[in-house]
Amino acid sequence: MDFRFVHFExxxxxxxxxxxxxxxxxWPGQDAAIxxxxxxxxxxxxxxxxxxxxxxxxxxAPMFLLTQRQARFFHxxxxxxxxxxxxxxxxxxxxxxxxxxxxxxxxxxxxDGLARRERIDAIRVAFPHVIGDQLSRDFYEYYPxxxxxxxxxxxxxxxxxxxxxxxxxxxxTKECRKAVRRAKKDAVEFQLVSDRETWxxxxxxxxxxSKTKEFPPYSEExxxxxxxxxxxxxxxxxxxxxxxxxxxxAMIVAGTRHSCYAWIGFNRIPRxxxxxxxxxxxxxxxxxxxxxxxxxxxxxxEFHDAYERDISHNxxxxxxxxxxxxxxxxxxxxxKQASVDWMRAAHRKLxxxxxxAG
Numbered sequence: 001m002d003f004r005f006v007h008f009e010x011x012x013x014x015x016x017x018x019x020x021x022x023x024x025x026x027w028p029g030q031d032a033a034i035x036x037x038x039x040x041x042x043x044x045x046x047x048x049x050x051x052x053x054x055x056x057x058x059x060x061a062p063m064f065l066l067t068q069r070q071a072r073f074f075h076x077x078x079x080x081x082x083x084x085x086x087x088x089x090x091x092x093x094x095x096x097x098x099x100x101x102x103x104x105x106x107x108x109x110x111x112d113g114l115a116r117r118e119r120i121d122a123i124r125v126a127f128p129h130v131i132g133d134q135l136s137r138d139f140y141e142y143y144p145x146x147x148x149x150x151x152x153x154x155x156x157x158x159x160x161x162x163x164x165x166x167x168x169x170x171x172x173t174k175e176c177r178k179a180v181r182r183a184k185k186d187a188v189e190f191q192l193v194s195d196r197e198t199w200x201x202x203x204x205x206x207x208x209x210s211k212t213k214e215f216p217p218y219s220e221e222x223x224x225x226x227x228x229x230x231x232x233x234x235x236x237x238x239x240x241x242x243x244x245x246x247x248x249x250a251m252i253v254a255g256t257r258h259s260c261y262a263w264i265g266f267n268r269i270p271r272x273x274x275x276x277x278x279x280x281x282x283x284x285x286x287x288x289x290x291x292x293x294x295x296x297x298x299x300x301x302e303f304h305d306a307y308e309r310d311i312s313h314n315x316x317x318x319x320x321x322x323x324x325x326x327x328x329x330x331x332x333x334x335x336k337q338a339s340v341d342w343m344r345a346a347h348r349k350l351x352x353x354x355x356x357a358g
Contacts, residue, residue, distance in 0.1 A: 001102055001103075001106075003052065003053075004050070006048055008032075008035060008047040019090075020090065025090060025093050026256070027085075027090070027130075027256065028230065028254040031229075036225050038062075041083070041219070043083060047062045048061055057092075059091045059092065059107075063079055064081075066083055077120045078120070078121065078124055080124040089107060101144075104144050112330070121331070123329065123330045124330075126155075129159060129325055133294065135323070142326075143328050144326070150330045153328055154324045154325075156300065156301040156322050156323070157299060158320030159296070159321060160319060160321075162288065162289040168286055171318075173316075176318060180275060180279045183275035184279060187243070188276055189242045190240075191239065193239065196232070199226070199231065200224065200227065201247075202247060202250050205267075208269060209268070209269060235254060236255070236263065237252070238250065239280060241273075241279060243272060248276050249268065249271075249280050255293065258293065259297065260288050261299070278314075284296075298315040300312075301322060
């Protein structure tokens with residue numbers, strides 16, 4: 001079967017929204033809201049819709065352009081399915097496996113042509129960890145683009161199965177339980193954000209938190225989109241811990257009725273209450289379990305520096321189990337990638353001799 005791919009413009013928004021709303025496999029990172037959010041962060045959108053020969057909409061695919069520096073000297077233009085939320089193409093839910101394979105082959109060929117026209121160096125596609133009510137590896141069995149020039153990258157993430165009977169608190173590590181108990185003694189309050197004004201007031205917390213990190217804060221436009229396009233429409237929920245009349249940590253959790261993901265968080269620095277972020281995460285997990293969610297995604301276990309290792313250690317304290325996601329990359333600029341690989345190999349050889357290739 002042949003497919004026709006059409007770039008997303010606002011006049012296609014209604015068709016996109018109708019397709020996603022009716023699709024039981026839809027994930028927030030595939031909703032048109034993510035296009036608005038990524039644009040607000042300065043990422044160009046190459047999102048598109050796919051039509052069958054008969055003119056039926058059979059898939060939507062959010063895709064964005066990011067630039068990353070590799071081996072210090074090389075800037076890679078990367079076409080990706082999402083910078084903060086997994087996306088990947090959302091296919092018609094009743095599409096049979098054989099037709100899915102045909103679509104993936106046609107989609108890869110189209111993406112490759114797009115990448116060459118736009119001088120894009122690599123294409124990355126990460127599928128959601130849960131598709132409908134199934135883990136993605138149970139649904140697809142293996143990375144769907146594996147036979148289409150993509151190299152699978154087995155990234156680890158932590159998933160908490162909320163359907164397992166028993167006390168959720170007892171699944172936390174001893175260290176984490178201690179931190180939660182300590183925070184509770186400091187008269188803190190766990191709150192669901194129920195109005196736009198409260199959420200937008202967290203912009204100050206967002207600015208404060210970003211000063212201690214290597215990434216820029218979310219803009220006021222991004223904060224507004226998170227409320228208007230995600231929280232207001234039920235694609236996400238926001239929670240916070242209040243202490244002495246002010247918010248000291250907050251988190252937005254994206255998800256569906258089956259699964260949810262700890263998406264964006266802010267902490268007041270220095271932290272006025274030890275263990276407040278632990279209490280926030282645990283309280284959110286308990287809230288999500290009581291609301292009927294099956295899985296809680298704690299996030300990636302991949303790390304490249306001490307800061308990320310600390311984050312991974314903290315995530316593991318909540319008791320989730322490692323899960324391999326469906327991630328992959330297709331290199332378009334082979335010469336540039338070869339140069340990066342050579343630089344990295346040289347760096348490993350010269351490591352400790354005063355030269356750092358990044």
